[in-house]
Amino acid sequence: MEAPARWSRPPSSRRMVARLVQFVGTVGAVMSVLPPRHHQRVTLLADMVPTAGLLTARIASAVIGVLLVYLGSGLRRGKHRAWQVALVLSLISVVLHLVKGGLVPVLIAGSIVVVLVWQRDEFTAPDDPRNRWRAVRACATFLGAGFVLGFAEIAVRGNHLDGHFGVWSWAEHAALGLIGVTGPVRFVYPLGDLTVSITTGAFGLLAFASGGLLLLRPSTGTRREPADEDVRLREMLDRHGDGDSLGYFALRQDKQLVWAPSGRAAVAYRVVNGVSLASGDPIGLGSEWPRAIAEWLAECAAHGWTPAVLACGTAGGRAYQKAGLDVIELGDEAIVEVAGFTLEGRPMRGVRQAVARIRRAGYTCTVLRQRDLSAETLTEAMACATALREGKVERGFSMALSRLGDPADGECVLVLCRDEAGALRGLLQLVPWGRRGLSLDLMRGDRTAPNGLTELMVVSVIEAAAGLGVARISLNFAVLRSVFARAEELGAGPVIRLWSRILRAASRLWQIESLYRANAKYQPDWQPRFLCFPSARDLPRIAIAALTAESFLPGPGSRRPSGAA
The missing domain is CATH 1.20.120 (Four Helix Bundle (Hemerythrin (Met), subunit A))
Structure with missing residues (x-):
């Protein structure tokens, strides 16, 4: 062959x-x-x-x-x-x-x-x-x-x-x-x-x-018809979706698919300003990944797009590297193994106290699959997600579904947090990760609620995971987490300390360090995620396209969430 x-x-x-x-x-x-x-x-x-x-x-x-x-x-x-x-x-x-x-x-x-x-x-x-x-x-x-x-x-x-x-x-x-x-x-x-x-x-x-x-505006390719490919993609995720926690996000309506000739693997991507942004690992049978990647790269070459991959895992990074792209570490994904999680011990003292405090204030959480929610409760959750959203657009691309309440997403898990009066004050949405996992998609919390609202919702879904048949949960992604972690180690060198100070300064505008701290408190396993690109000269264009797709910059990537508007 x-x-x-x-x-x-x-x-x-x-x-x-x-x-x-x-x-x-x-x-x-x-x-x-x-x-x-x-x-x-x-x-x-x-x-x-x-x-x-x-x-x-x-x-x-x-x-x-x-x-x-x-x-x-x-x-x-x-x-x-x-x-x-x-x-x-x-x-x-x-x-x-x-x-x-x-x-x-x-x-x-x-x-x-x-x-x-x-x-x-x-x-x-x-x-x-x-x-x-x-x-x-x-x-x-x-x-x-x-x-x-x-x-x-x-x-x-x-x-x-x-x-x-x-x-x-x-x-x-x-x-x-x-x-x-x-x-x-x-x-x-x-x-x-x-x-x-x-x-x-x-x-x-x-x-x-x-x-x-x-x-001269770059073309965006032919948009896929969701009805034609969603069923095929969902079947692929059911068979081979255990490897990558970001696989389900390929079902976003603004992502296109290019398939391997065998039809047993695919790359999900979106074209932004002439950059073809793929996210996560290829979907499907691992042995067919190289051919799916080759088809994607051929499409990029035919249209004059610059290929780039956001937040792929180690296996995906190796596959893209073999295809000729350069690879650098982008950050780490926090993954909690349900069986090993406990609130006991000194490392979990902060989380334990926050959860106990807000529970004493009368806050409770309900954890259910979307398909098990009543129509009234689902409507209430959608209204809450819109009301508690910061800004006019839904941020996220590589690790966000950007919709809530779609009947096709019945396997998604919702965490609904109510106060002592029964008012909905926060919610989480987690999407399926293969057969035994969940991946955090949406997090909303009322800023006027007492401290500990987020901790209560995260702990509640971990505690309910076994009953849902879930063994692991992917939380947020921490950009350049290793820099902060290495800067805290004994004997950290001057370059690492300088880089850490620069990132802390940048955290005043973007939640870099705070997102790392928010995830680290649950004592997760950290799994690296990578950025793949053709050459260093393409990085500025790729960075602008990625920020646009994630809705941090205005442009075609800025969009309101489907079903939550």
Whole structure:
């Protein structure tokens, strides 16, 4: 049997073209803002092209330069649309540099046109066809707005025109102004001419710049139909779901699946800003993982996506590493073995006291499968989850289901915590982890409740686990937990201590250390989780895509929870 394909870096020729295009864009942008050196040539051009046209040409050259720099990323990934736009912009850049003067920029822009045509076969990755219509709509909107405003400004100055011009001349002048060309209308006052030129020219630049950016938006692939694949995926999780506590989260509605040719393994992923984010280990038969990964990497290469894996386990990390990706430790997952858990002993003193204190205050917990809850109780839980959510969006991607109350999730376990008056003050949702495990998905708690609410809910589900047939429970994930743990050890080195201080400072904005402490109190077993990526230069893009998917940054990853809104 043929060995599965490995991920490889883009061809050197493609990287060279991308760098050249970015260099040309940088030079063009810089030359556009520098004062012209050839005054005689500028004077000659001014006789042929109006001053407003020269000004617009210089601004347009700067905009095109910036766009060429932006296109470098798409060219590096082999995007055909990026190649097309880069070629058109380079041709336009040649013309604009001729208009505003400067032989060197013309030669540089012309050379890049030759290189792009010569290497055209390297850029074949398809784009989302929907982007074309989005670009057309954006471009038409800005052009329409610029035309209307320019026409209105001419109409307002109708009594200050140098001559008699009809409505058609006004329209021609406004339309030509969108492409930086002065129309037939002449104004008595130069300020009026300049105002109309700036308005129409600015909207023209906005139209083509926004259209270009939308045209270059990365594709997100073909979304799967949940009805077609959910049953198949659930069957796979039932047979092979014991290995990874994150397997059930592949059932998120925003994740896509790519299957091994045999259909016995799959990789769940989502495309965000040109990064294909997989999460957790591949699903299915372990021997088929390499072929599922190969299919996913082939899809990434075909679409020009950057592959990345969030929070895979040790087995998954090894499989992705063999496929050509680099691997670094991301943090640790806290796993509680039900049989060995006890509240006795000095290490558990804090948890024991917190649970006893809140129970004395009259708080109680109910632990049931979702299918065993009444419709009224489930509705109450959904309303509570929404009311107690911090922020307007549901955070999470790799370790969150982002829905509550779906009938298909009947095996999920809910922990409902009520106060002495019977009011619901907190809840947990845990999803199945194979046949004998649970994985924490959702945690909500009323901040006005007494201390110990979270401890009571966690301890309650651990105590009820045996009755539910559960042997292990996965709690939260602690980012870079090993740094804090090693910094507390005797003889910790200066690098570890410095790194620990940096993370503690970052914890003021993100719950890094506090999440580690919150999990450590239950004395769990720590299982490492890893980040997989092609190369270090891709890490900034991957980090932004991951934060967007997890809803820490605004974007397509920000979403309200299904069934809990």
